[in-house]
Amino acid sequence: MGGNLCKWTISYFAAALAWLIAAEVLMVAGFGFPSADIAAPDTLVLVHMICLGWLSMAMCGALFQFVPVLVSRPLHAEGWILPAFVLLSAGLIALLAGFLALGGRMPPWLWLLPFGATLLIAGFALVAANLGLTLWQSRPLPASARFVALGLLAVCATMAFGGIFALALFEPAPGSLVSSVLASAVPIHAIAGLAGWLTVTAIGVSYRLLSMFMLAPDVDAGKSRLVWLFSAFMLGAAVIGGAVAVLVGQGLDLALMLSAACGLATLACYARDVAELYRKRKRRKLELNTRMVVWSFASLGAAVALGAVLAITGSLAAHVGALVFLIVFGWLSGLILANLYKIVPFLTWLETYGPVMGKAPTPRVHDLVAERRATKWFVMFFAASWAATALLMLGQPLGFRIAIAVIVVATFGILQELIRARRLTDVAAPLRLPAGALAPRLLITRT
Amino acid sequence: MTEFIDVDVRPILRAGGEPFSIIMATLQRLAPGQGLRLYAPFKPVPLFDVMAGKGFGHEETELGGGEWEVRFSPVGQAVPANEPPANAASADDWPAATVQLDVRELDPPEPMVRILAAIEQLVPGQTLSARLGREPVFLFRELTKRGHQWRGGFAADGSTYELTIRTGAS
Structure with missing residues (x-):
């Protein structure tokens, strides 16, 4: 039964909104991009406050509540949700402090970067394991849950690259593999996070939520399967193709172009499905959401x-x-x-x-x-x-x-x-x- | 005492056959309350989840030589694998529905509200049947908390969800 209420979903939402507002206030104050360079430590502070603190925390909170609904099965371990919250929050704070140290706004405690990354990896591992096991025990998966599974793989990839970056920033070793990853793989980290984890997961959950909220018939499984396949290719091209390109010392252009093409195909098919959901809805008067x-x-x-x-x-x-x-x-x-x-x-x-x-x-x-x-x-x-x-x-x-x-x-x-x-x-x-x-x-x- | 139907898959496996479909076919033929006793040349761990999803608990005994006897018996609280069909193993002995509701045209969560309101008017043991436009995922939690039993599933047309509830003592 997946209709239980999750005790901590609202807590995740609250923390997420606090991070969003904090980041916005910093932007109003002129902190980071565009006043600073887009790769400057201050900008990294902002980007991670928004992507981890706001978007990821909100997404995790929503998934803890809705993955059980998607697969009609209780969450694997309710007891892991709060420890994950603590690990993610502490890891993010340490990571942000590490970026501030990197930018000279704090004493040069660069160990904060791998320390924060380790806590974040542990936190996301706990989230991914909890949701992943819930999905694993629910096979065969309904269409929307497949997207969540893909998104969880993407967050793991994002964390892996982030962890390598933290090491490279902590102990710069020019010419080493770790440094070359830092020099070239930032786009892979960003695509895996923004497109893979956040967008693919949002697409999956939206298939179910839109049909629930608008009383529309579910999208034909074959159609959403196509969107899933394209998004898997998009992610595979960026992460696997990109990693191979970095390892053999080639540019990322080919991998990124392939990934972009698959991303376009994903969104084109998704747009068609969403239009169908809105068109076939039984609730004629749309609600604000x-x-x-x-x-x-x-x-x-x-x-x-x-x-x-x-x-x-x-x-x-x-x-x-x-x-x-x-x-x-x-x-x-x-x-x-x-x-x-x-x-x-x-x-x-x-x-x-x-x-x-x-x-x-x-x-x-x-x-x-x-x-x-x-x-x-x-x-x-x-x-x-x-x-x-x-x-x-x-x-x-x-x-x-x-x-x-x-x-x-x-x-x-x-x-x-x-x-x-x-x-x-x-x-x-x-x-x-x-x-x-x-x-x-x-x-x-x-x- | 649960009555068991025996299935021995040891000769099937020795002959290189596939036992899963035979186990499932036997399961289909079980009468309400009957269990399934399985003899296998190994501990059939993957089957435990499948059977739990169909509302069967298990007890296993090692027979020696790596062979196992596993008794699957129906349990009141089925742990559904995918669809949550019920918190009751069978509705065969339930009385005919005292109240029938058709809430297919109502916007969620109104069907849930109507069903809970109607349930409150019944005496323990009476049943209610309802036809819904969607699976009422959040209703199940409330039914269980109130001590009611239910069975549900989509009708053959795939668009009507049929739910039967038997009120509990609470």
Whole structure:
């Protein structure tokens, strides 16, 4: 049975949102790219706060709740979730301190880099083992769970490269294999993380969540299988092809081109499937989350178009920062925020009213949110993300920081809406806490 | 006391045959409450998971010479492998449904709300049958917590989920 509530999912979401806001505030302050170089230690601090602290923590929290739903089987080990949280958080803090040390903002304690990397690897190993064993015991896997399996392989690959980088930065040895990996394999690390782990997993989960939220029939298994195959090739070309190229001392161009071609095919087929889900939905009036998810898809499409134009005109290197920003904010962050706006109220509703349902009148899920009020925060978030991308392309660092300031306001707005849902603030008094119902705690779910 | 049907796969394996399909075919023919006693030339560990998924627990005894006797018996709490068909091994002895609901046209989670409301009106032992548009994944947890038994699965058309619930004593 996969319908149990995960005790720590909300805690992961809360930590993730805290990391997001911290990173955004640093960006407003002018920390890291574009004021600093894109490879500068300060930029690495930002990138890892967002990709590990925000996106990965939110993704892990969601997977702990939804992988059991995808495979109709309880999680392999509930007890591993909290240790993983501690390892990931401590590892990230140590890694960020290591980057600060690397940039001369702290004493030169470069051992913090491999130390942080080790904790992170241990944390992700615990996450991947827990989810991986749950999937393994559920074979044959439904289509959406296959994507999660692929995403877990990708996070392992990302961690492997990250670990090697940490070693190379800790003890530079020019000419060694470790150093040559650091010099050339950063794109593999980024593709495995952003495209493999975060995007492929999001694609898989979205197949199921979109059909659940919009009451659409599941996409034909053959169609989603094609998307899975292309994304596996994309990941294989980047990680295996890229690793071979680094080992034999060749450039990465061929591997990256193959990977990009497979990535395009993945997204083209995925776009077709998503369009079908929206077209065949039975819930005619879209809810805020499914409307906002459309905007994150639009951001992904825009990122593909932008990447293609930059590659064709040979200006990819000059604008890779803007491209990554669009992917990270418009696509991944927008997608996750929109889904949090559905998932958090739904889990809160189930936690609070499930035990008394049928015994006392209970509110509907919809009564926990105020979509009209929340819409403006999402509009601000997406509009400012697109503006910030454009301002980066135009070389306007100050304008970029102003746009990020708008994103901070929007993020706080969405966070406040989520807290209101958790606190049942918008539920009318007579229904709010029927006899027998317990008010939910903010950060930990009662199971 | 569980009655067992014997399957000896030792001669099949010695002849180079494939025993899995025979085990599964026997399983199909079991009457409710019947178990399956397996004789095998090795400890059939992979089978344990498969059988657990079909609602069978196991006890094994080593016979010597590497051979094993394994008794699979139905358990009340099936551990489903993929679909969660039930927390009850069989519904054959359940009374006819007192309440029948068709909630296929309702938006989730409304079917869950309606079913739980209807269940509260029944006396212990009575059953409810419902037709849903989707598998109600989050309902099962609540049914189990309230001590109810259920069986469910998609109908042959693949689009209607049929659920039967027998109310528990609580």
